[in-house]
Amino acid sequence: MNISVLGCGRWGTFIAWYVNKVGHNVMLWGRENSKNYIGLKENRKNDYLTLPEEIELSHSLENAISQAETIIISISAQELRSFAKRLNSINEIEGKTFVLCMKGIEADSGKRLSQVIDEEIGKRINIAVWVGPGHVQDFVRNIPNCMVIGSDDVEVTKRLASELNSDLIRFYYGQDMIGNELGAATKNVMGVAAGMLDGLQYSSLKGSLMARGTREISRLVRAMGGNDITIYGLSHLGDYEATLFSEHSHNRRFGQAFVEGQTFEKLAEGVSTVKAVKELSNMYEVELPICNALYEILFEDKNAKETLEDLFLRPVKFEF
Amino acid sequence: MNISVLGCGRWGTFIAWYVNKVGHNVMLWGRENSKNYIGLKENRKNDYLTLPEEIELSHSLENAISQAETIIISISAQELRSFAKRLNSINEIEGKTFVLCMKGIEADSGKRLSQVIDEEIGKRINIAVWVGPGHVQDFVRNIPNCMVIGSDDVEVTKRLASELNSDLIRFYYGQDMIGNELGAATKNVMGVAAGMLDGLQYSSLKGSLMARGTREISRLVRAMGGNDITIYGLSHLGDYEATLFSEHSHNRRFGQAFVEGQTFEKLAEGVSTVKAVKELSNMYEVELPICNALYEILFEDKNAKETLEDLFLRPVKFEF
Numbered sequence: 001m002n003i004s005v006l007g008c009g010r011w012g013t014f015i016a017w018y019v020n021k022v023g024h025n026v027m028l029w030g031r032e033n034s035k036n037y038i039g040l041k042e043n044r045k046n047d048y049l050t051l052p053e054e055i056e057l058s059h060s061l062e063n064a065i066s067q068a069e070t071i072i073i074s075i076s077a078q079e080l081r082s083f084a085k086r087l088n089s090i091n092e093i094e095g096k097t098f099v100l101c102m103k104g105i106e107a108d109s110g111k112r113l114s115q116v117i118d119e120e121i122g123k124r125i126n127i128a129v130w131v132g133p134g135h136v137q138d139f140v141r142n143i144p145n146c147m148v149i150g151s152d153d154v155e156v157t158k159r160l161a162s163e164l165n166s167d168l169i170r171f172y173y174g175q176d177m178i179g180n181e182l183g184a185a186t187k188n189v190m191g192v193a194a195g196m197l198d199g200l201q202y203s204s205l206k207g208s209l210m211a212r213g214t215r216e217i218s219r220l221v222r223a224m225g226g227n228d229i230t231i232y233g234l235s236h237l238g239d240y241e242a243t244l245f246s247e248h249s250h251n252r253r254f255g256q257a258f259v260e261g262q263t264f265e266k267l268a269e270g271v272s273t274v275k276a277v278k279e280l281s282n283m284y285e286v287e288l289p290i291c292n293a294l295y296e297i298l299f300e301d302k303n304a305k306e307t308l309e310d311l312f313l314r315p316v317k318f319e320f
Numbered sequence: 321m322n323i324s325v326l327g328c329g330r331w332g333t334f335i336a337w338y339v340n341k342v343g344h345n346v347m348l349w350g351r352e353n354s355k356n357y358i359g360l361k362e363n364r365k366n367d368y369l370t371l372p373e374e375i376e377l378s379h380s381l382e383n384a385i386s387q388a389e390t391i392i393i394s395i396s397a398q399e400l401r402s403f404a405k406r407l408n409s410i411n412e413i414e415g416k417t418f419v420l421c422m423k424g425i426e427a428d429s430g431k432r433l434s435q436v437i438d439e440e441i442g443k444r445i446n447i448a449v450w451v452g453p454g455h456v457q458d459f460v461r462n463i464p465n466c467m468v469i470g471s472d473d474v475e476v477t478k479r480l481a482s483e484l485n486s487d488l489i490r491f492y493y494g495q496d497m498i499g500n501e502l503g504a505a506t507k508n509v510m511g512v513a514a515g516m517l518d519g520l521q522y523s524s525l526k527g528s529l530m531a532r533g534t535r536e537i538s539r540l541v542r543a544m545g546g547n548d549i550t551i552y553g554l555s556h557l558g559d560y561e562a563t564l565f566s567e568h569s570h571n572r573r574f575g576q577a578f579v580e581g582q583t584f585e586k587l588a589e590g591v592s593t594v595k596a597v598k599e600l601s602n603m604y605e606v607e608l609p610i611c612n613a614l615y616e617i618l619f620e621d622k623n624a625k626e627t628l629e630d631l632f633l634r635p636v637k638f639e640f
Contacts, residue, residue, distance in 0.1 A: 133527040143521065144633055146528045170632075172639040201463065204562065207453040208466045210530075211558035232552060233639050238531035242524065245565055312490075313464055319492040319553050 001163060004029060004068035006061070006083075008036045012074035013046055014136040015101055019072070020055050022166050027067055032059035049140045066092045070099065070160070072130070073117075077104025077185075078272050080113055084120035097126040097156060099149070103184040107272040110279035112181040126156045129177065130164075131184035132234040133242040135249075139168060145242075148234045150174020172234060179221045179230025186217045186277060187239045188251040188270030189291055194244035195255025196297070196304050205312045206244055209290070210237070215320075216288045220277070223284040258297075259304045274298055321483060324349060324388035326381070326403075328356045332394035333366055334456040335421055339392070340375050342486050347387055352379035369460045386412045390419065390480070392450070393437075397424025397505075398592050400433055404440035417446040417476060419469070423504040427592040430599035432501040446476045449497065450484075451504035452554040453562040455569075459488060465562075468554045470494020492554060499541045499550025506537045506597060507556050508571040508590030509611055511563035515575025516617070516624050525632045526564055529610070530557070536608045540597070543604040578617075579624045594618055 001024045005016040008030035016028040028051070030037030036046065037059060044051045051057075058064055065071060065087070075083055080102070087093055100113050111119075114127045132147030139145070149161045149171050161171040174180045190213040197205050214237050222228040231237065243249045254268035277291045293311045296302035321344045325336040328350035336348040348371070350357030356366065357379060364371045371377075378384055385391060385407070395403055400422070407413055420433050431439075434447045452467030459465070469481045469491050481491040494500045510533040517525050534557050542548040551557065563569045574588030597611045613631045616622035 134524065138524050143524050145524050146632065148639060167633065170634065172637060175638060175640060204454065204458050204463050204465050206565075207558045207561035208554065210560060211553050214552055214557065227640075229640060232534055233531050234528065237534065237557075238527045240530060241527035245526075312466065313487065314490065317492060318495060319468060320495060320547075320549060 001025065001070065002027075002068040003070045003072065004064040006064060006071060006073045007075040008034070008040055008057075009074065010046070010048060010136055011101060013040065013051065014049065014139065015072055015074055016055050017049050017051060018139065018169070019164065020052055021168075022164060024163070025054075027056045027058055027064050029058050029061060029064035048136045061086065062090055062092070065090050065096070068096070070097045070163070072099045072101050074101045076267065077102050077113060077269055078107055080104075081106065081116050081120060084117045088121045088123070093121065093125055094123040095125065097128060097160070099128045099130050099160060101130040103131060103188060104269045105182070105185045105273050105276035105280075107275040108279075110276045110283060112178065114177055114181060126153060127151060128156055128160055129174065129181055129184070130160075131174070131180055131239075132172075133239040134169065135242055135246060137248050142168065144168050144170065146170045146172060146234055146238070148172050148174040148180060150177055150180050152177060174235070176227045176230040178224050178226030179228075179233075180235040182217065182221050182224065182226065183231050183233070183236030184239070185269075185273045186220075186291070187236050187243050188268070189273050189277060189294055190240065191243035191249050191251030192255035192258075192268060192270040192274070192298075193290055193294055193308075195249075195252035195257070196259045196308060198252065199256040199259035200305055200308065202308065202312070205308075208312050210240055210244070213290050216286075216290055220280060220284065220286045220288060223286045224280070271298060321345065321390065322347075322388040323390045323392065324384040326384060326391060326393045327395040328354070328360055328377075329394065329396075330366070330368060330456055331421060333360065333371065334369065334459065335392055335394055336375050337369050337371060338459065338489070339484065340372055341488075342484060344483070345374075347376045347378055347384050349378050349381060349384035368456045381406065382410055382412070385410050385416070388416070390417045390483070392419045392421050394421045396587065397422050397433060397589055398427055401426065401436050401440060404437045408441045408443070413441065413445055414443040415445065417448060417480070419448045419450050419480060421450040423451060423508060424589045425502070425505045425593050425596035425600075427595040428599075430596045430603060432498065434497060434501060446473060447471060448476055448480055449494065449501055449504070450480075451494070451500055451559075452492075453559040454489065455562055455566060457568050462488065464488050464490065466490045466492060466554055466558070468492050468494040468500055470497055470500050472497060494555070496547045496550040498544050498546030499548075499553075500555040502537065502541050502544065502546065503551050503553070503556030504559070505589075505593045506540075506611070507559045507563050508588070509593050509597060509614055510560065511569050511571030512575035512578075512588060512590040512594070513610055513614055513628075514564035515569075515572035515577070516579045516628060518572065519576040519579035520625055520628065522628065522632070525628075528632050530560055530564065533610050536606075536610055540600060540604065540606045540608060543606045544600070591618060
């Protein structure tokens with residue numbers, strides 16, 4: 001099959017590498033003047049992997065769309081709306097399948113990424129998401145993982161899973177777009193919190209963080225109309241190993257650097273997600289103590305140590 | 321208050337140290353000829369901590385029972401039945417409160433530890449459990465955690481939590497004995513599985529293990545009449561950090577040593593729990609794929625790598 005991947009950051013480039021490895025014809029698109037694109041064009045590699053020659057690199061969005069039936073998007077979540085407007089101006093998108101391989105929620109609106117793209121594209125397209133655990137650094141060393149593909153159309157889900165499945169990535173069919181999208185985005189919030197606990201020498205409280213983090217996001221998903229059990233699946237709890245415990249996790253490393261007073265240069269999407277979830281907490285009237293504590297620390301200058309101690313080491317009470 | 325602690329292994333000795341620190345009069349009991357007891361008697365310390373002078377050491381079970389209203393038991397789970405028979409022969413136990421600070425299920429019968437003690441003691445006593453995350457090695461370095469105290473009598477639960485609460489251990493009231501006892505015991509099974517994944521260079525699959533492990537135990541708890549959400553609380557999921565990711569976890573280290581062909585000397589209670597859970601799986605007709613895979617590996621000589629690959633890297637399917 002012809003598959004295009006839009007976005008050539010760490011994940012986009014890995015996806016192109018992976019989809020080619022699985023046996024498809026791949027075009028990888030990037031912005032002509034982006035550092036990642038220029039680097040790949042010159043060396044055909046980045047910090048993580050080398051792209052095989054048969055993967056075509058292109059900076060023409062029209063080309064990338066017209067050559068493929070399935071288009072995988074992996075760009076910064078907060079840029080999806082403006083990017084979707086650009087996609088909408090391309091005629092050939094009609095009837096194609098777009099797979100969002102990114103974890104975030106629109107910060108200003110609290111909207112899920114599939115909603116954002118759906119709102120901006122006026123033509124009939126299929127929208128799917130690809131979420132779940134795994135680090136590029138592990139996959140390129142042939143360390144397997146299980147991930148999730150979901151859409152509102154089970155036939156689309158099954159087709160994509162069958163096209164993309166391999167020994168390296170085992171796909172499960174996602175059954176709940178709300179739960180999987182919320183779960184994938186908010187695990188980054190828990191990653192930031194985990195990093196803060198690590199930085200404060202409270203790593204042992206990551207157990208409590210897991211128990212209480214899943215619970216509050218589960219409540220939010222239910223309030224939003226999703227299935228509260230989805231959060232305990234691969235998209236959220238199943239991604240905690242990779243997010244709360246791994247050296248590779250940008251969100252965890254951001255949280256740790258934050259409490260240690262260091263700067264951390266890589267994108268920590270969890271920070272935008274904290275903002276988005278604050279919106280959702282108000283909108284759906286659901287209390288989210290951990291997300292709220294992160295909001296106060298990141299955006300209201302509350303002291304991280306005191307705020308997290310207050311959260312995790314409060315007086316005795318019922319657990320549920 | 322006068323509190324006795326029965327059992328002077330790693331946990332029992334820590335509990336005596338902790339309960340004394342919280343402000344109670346403590347007697348610590350051990351078998352006269354046990355290595356741990358002899359060591360403490362001679363040096364007043366073990367590998368983890370030094371006992372303050374005011375903690376009385378005794379090898380007389382009668383003394384330990386008669387001097388306290390609250391008695392905390394921390395011995396090997398599989399020895400609880402014979403120990404309870406011994407306790408039953410002591411007249412003064414009537415009306416006292418026994419707190420089980422141990423994680424296991426009777427291997428032959430699948431019975432919870434509170435059931436075992438209840439069956440063996442013919443007099444009216446209160447039975448409570450103290451479970452949840454935390455390593456002795458962390459606590460003695462003043463690293464706090466949250467734990468759970470539960471019983472069938474909420475007044476007993478509240479009294480114990482209030483007597484034992486401190487800045488070092490924050491107690492929550494457990495509301496589900498079945499869920500908390502099953503959760504505490506079976507997290508050790510997941511710890512053994514995590515160690516096997518670590519040993520096989522599949523640490524990245526610990527995310528899937530968390531998602532699927534909680535789910536199957538949750539199903540079992542529901543079948544047994546408990547609350548399926550308890551498993552996502554401190555006694556099980558909240559203990560995964562300490563069990564699946566910590567260097568200190570005996571069960572994780574046992575699992576890793578097992579697949580690496582090494583021997584591991586410390587008690588890995590998870591191995592007995594695997595047997596017990598096999599019983600429960602049959603008794604309640606609940607499928608427990610992870611527990612069952614562990615049973616096959618540990619007791620039926622199945623190859624660990626193949627069995628776990630088959631479990632985690634199976635064909636595509638629905639997640640729930």
